[in-house]
């Protein structure tokens with residue numbers, strides 16, 4: 038089994054390391070004051086995986102992710118964490134334009150996805166619902 042061992046170093050900062058132990062956990066010298074220990078598992082993005090000792094550098098790797106693992110790691114120390122799709126929220130931007138005919142009055146142009154909307158009366162009067170503010174945004 039693998040354990041995540043948290044200790045404090047000589048500067049008082051928390052340090053975590055992964056240790057392997059099949060029996061009772063013995064904490065070696067030089068680890069600093071002991072803070073906590075919890076069961077640790079490596080995570081694999083693939084549902085199939087294996088532990089592979091590289092003949093090149095002698096290190097142990099979780100394949101096919103090629104994550105370096107400590108010696109003694111077995112496939113029981115690995116859990117499969119599927120990749121989660123992250124939904125990117127539609128960009129929503131807003132700009133304020135001061136009215137040229139009525140200083141102090143502001144109109145708000147909003148971009149929602151690819152659509153622009155403006156709060157000024159010109160947007161309602163225009164046939165294509167595009168006032169000069171929207172046009173200036175579209176034309177950069």
Ligand SMILES: [Zn+2]
Pocket residue numbers: 144155156157158159160168169170171
């Ligand atoms: Zn406008």
